Amino acid sequence: MGVSVRMAGAEVRLGETRLRFPDLDLGPGEELVVLGPSGSGKTTLLYLLAGLLRPQNGEVWVGGSALHRMGEKERDVYRRRTVGLVFQEFHLLPGYTAWEQVVLGLALSGVRGKAAWDRARNLLVRLGLGTKLHRWPNALSTGEKQRVALARAVAHGPGLLLADEPTAHLDRMRAQEALEVLVEVSRMTGATLVVTSHDPLVYERFARRLRLEG
Amino acid sequence: MVLWIAWRNLRSRALEAFLASLGVALAVTLALIVPMVLRSLERGTKDFLQVFDLLVARKGSSAQAVLSSLFLLQPPAGNLSYELYRSLEKDPRTKRLIPLAFGDSYLGFPVVGTNGSFFTLSQGPSSAPFFALREGRIFQEGPIQLEKGTAYEAVAGARVAREAGLKVGDLFLTGHGFFASQEEAAQATEHRPISLKLVGVLKPTGSPYDRAVLVPIGYYWEAHGQGEEDRQVTAMLFTGKSLAHIYQVQQELGRSSEAMGVLPGQVYADLRSVLAGGETLYRALGIGVLFLAASLVWLEALSESLERRRRLAVLRALGGGRGLVFGVVLTETLLEVALGLVGGVGLAHLLGLGVSSSLGERLGFYVPPPRVDGDLLVSVALLLPVALIVALVPALQAARSSPLEYL
Numbered sequence: 001m002g003v004s005v006r007m008a009g010a011e012v013r014l015g016e017t018r019l020r021f022p023d024l025d026l027g028p029g030e031e032l033v034v035l036g037p038s039g040s041g042k043t044t045l046l047y048l049l050a051g052l053l054r055p056q057n058g059e060v061w062v063g064g065s066a067l068h069r070m071g072e073k074e075r076d077v078y079r080r081r082t083v084g085l086v087f088q089e090f091h092l093l094p095g096y097t098a099w100e101q102v103v104l105g106l107a108l109s110g111v112r113g114k115a116a117w118d119r120a121r122n123l124l125v126r127l128g129l130g131t132k133l134h135r136w137p138n139a140l141s142t143g144e145k146q147r148v149a150l151a152r153a154v155a156h157g158p159g160l161l162l163a164d165e166p167t168a169h170l171d172r173m174r175a176q177e178a179l180e181v182l183v184e185v186s187r188m189t190g191a192t193l194v195v196t197s198h199d200p201l202v203y204e205r206f207a208r209r210l211r212l213e214g
Numbered sequence: 215m216v217l218w219i220a221w222r223n224l225r226s227r228a229l230e231a232f233l234a235s236l237g238v239a240l241a242v243t244l245a246l247i248v249p250m251v252l253r254s255l256e257r258g259t260k261d262f263l264q265v266f267d268l269l270v271a272r273k274g275s276s277a278q279a280v281l282s283s284l285f286l287l288q289p290p291a292g293n294l295s296y297e298l299y300r301s302l303e304k305d306p307r308t309k310r311l312i313p314l315a316f317g318d319s320y321l322g323f324p325v326v327g328t329n330g331s332f333f334t335l336s337q338g339p340s341s342a343p344f345f346a347l348r349e350g351r352i353f354q355e356g357p358i359q360l361e362k363g364t365a366y367e368a369v370a371g372a373r374v375a376r377e378a379g380l381k382v383g384d385l386f387l388t389g390h391g392f393f394a395s396q397e398e399a400a401q402a403t404e405h406r407p408i409s410l411k412l413v414g415v416l417k418p419t420g421s422p423y424d425r426a427v428l429v430p431i432g433y434y435w436e437a438h439g440q441g442e443e444d445r446q447v448t449a450m451l452f453t454g455k456s457l458a459h460i461y462q463v464q465q466e467l468g469r470s471s472e473a474m475g476v477l478p479g480q481v482y483a484d485l486r487s488v489l490a491g492g493e494t495l496y497r498a499l500g501i502g503v504l505f506l507a508a509s510l511v512w513l514e515a516l517s518e519s520l521e522r523r524r525r526l527a528v529l530r531a532l533g534g535g536r537g538l539v540f541g542v543v544l545t546e547t548l549l550e551v552a553l554g555l556v557g558g559v560g561l562a563h564l565l566g567l568g569v570s571s572s573l574g575e576r577l578g579f580y581v582p583p584p585r586v587d588g589d590l591l592v593s594v595a596l597l598l599p600v601a602l603i604v605a606l607v608p609a610l611q612a613a614r615s616s617p618l619e620y621l
Contacts, residue, residue, distance in 0.1 A: 052531060052618055080533025091528045095226020107215050108533045
């Protein structure tokens with residue numbers, strides 16, 4: 001089930017840089033693309049919503065939880081229960097097969113044992129990776145890596161799916177395909193989707209857009 | 215889950231982890247191997263030396279007397295007069311006196327002149343004879359008549375019989391010194407060629423006497439042309455009617471210029487204390503090496519690669535708390551050390567088997583397979599808590615670092 005997202009007057013200081021984000025109100029299951037040039041704070045916004053950062057000023061509410069008031073431990077719990085995060089570089093862990101990457105995501109959110117292994121396999125099969133379960137990350141193509149990263153992010157059924165530049169490393173055809181998979185999986189799980197990008201292909205795909213100034 | 219993640223993390227940096235574990239394994243092997251082999255040697259010699267009460271030998275070094283007469287390793291310091299042998303034989307305190315004569319060999323195996331009482335030696339009054347027969351019988355003391363002349367009977371140790379292919383009923387010649395072939399033995403000038411007939415083979419005892427050919431002392435005297443007046447023995451094994459008699463005889467011999475009485479158990483204890491000193495020194499060195507290995511593991515954990523920091527940052531980003539990251543780093547270090555520990559104990563065991571077997575081969579007696587005694591195991595297992603302590607700093611560092619730095 002998707003969660004609502006609300007940001008008001010959120011401000012983050014990273015060293016000397018101060019980033020002030022526009023206010024935002026998203027209903028459960030809504031899809032949003034965040035646009036802006038490099039350095040405009042697209043990734044920082046995702047990390048803010050992911051609970052990896054806490055705003056110095058303003059409010060960030062996700063599914064009724066006030067992220068701006070949460071301590072670190074609470075934000076850890078929030079992240080593993082509510083958030084699915086797809087990194088721009090995928091960050092698949094070396095030493096883990098495709099299957100194990102997804103099981104790890106599930107294990108961190110509390111799904112363990114056979115249930116985790118079964119759910120991870122079923123998801124990878126649905127994403128067309130049934131024959132790549134035991135592949136190491138370096139034996140996967142870029143598109144396959146992205147699908148594994150996506151499976152790891154959504155396996156535990158997060159209410160909020162965050163994807164950082166999901167088409168950054170792909171050619172036009174594969175970017176289109178990757179975007180479809182992302183939207184399809186997000187709709188399948190009912191998650192609220194926030195995507196950052198400066199790719200017009202992504203821009204055109206989403207009805208709701210948030211533009212950050214450089 | 216911590217173990218599951220730590221194991222996969224180790225797998226992803228298999229070479230680094232292997233090298234760290236190998237360092238620990240080699241340190242553990244170094245720390246264990248010498249004490250293990252020394253203890254095996256002790257176990258191998260202790261049982262055997264219990265067989266003998268008092269060794270009477272030419273005055274000189276007691277260690278050399280034991281090595282030459284009991285371990286058959288070094289040439290004896292000299293011979294003893296027949297008068298001394300006769301006087302001890304007639305001594306009312308004597309329960310049993312066994313003469314020993316050395317110097318001859320058969321295909322490189324020592325030939326020992328003795329008497330039938332040798333086969334009654336045992337580890338204690340109620341124990342079975344230590345040198346028991348596997349087949350045949352013991353020799354008769356005097357010469358026997360064969361078709362082609364006079365001969366003496368002989369009993370072979372288990373290893374001589376096996377390696378020289380001697381069987382009961384075989385006739386053979388010995389020579390003075392060591393001869394590679396029967397032809398050389400027959401041409402020896404200091405030695406009259408007298409045939410020996412094998413009448414018995416001993417059960418394996420694990421002692422140096424497994425590689426000895428035992429013959430009647432009369433054979434030695436005849437082969438070396440020693441008459442009633444100039445007979446000699448190389449050493450004697452004395453058993454008194456009481457323990458006090460053994461000490462009395464030892465003291466009396468100590469006052470003579472010709473002979474000395476050696477208590478093999480005492481020589482063993484002296485040797486043990488020398489070895490213990492060496493072992494203590496070696497163990498101190500071993501602990502130093504173990505600390506060096508722990509330092510290597512610590513440095514390896516501390517100088518985390520970017521790849522490792524990123525992996526931990528991803529764990530945090532996926533919802534893993536600081537506690538999880540702390541536990542994972544600690545467990546990775548513990549796993550490396552534990553694997554090195556198990557590998558080191560295994561390697562020490564394998565090497566110990568090889569060393570003890572080769573030592574046994576060279577020294578001519580059975581050195582039991584080495585084992586890792588509890589105290590040795592505890593001394594190397596101390597590496598685990600040490601590793602736990604040294605891993606605390608890198609684990610805390612990893613847990614406290616922000617995941618955003620490496621994403």
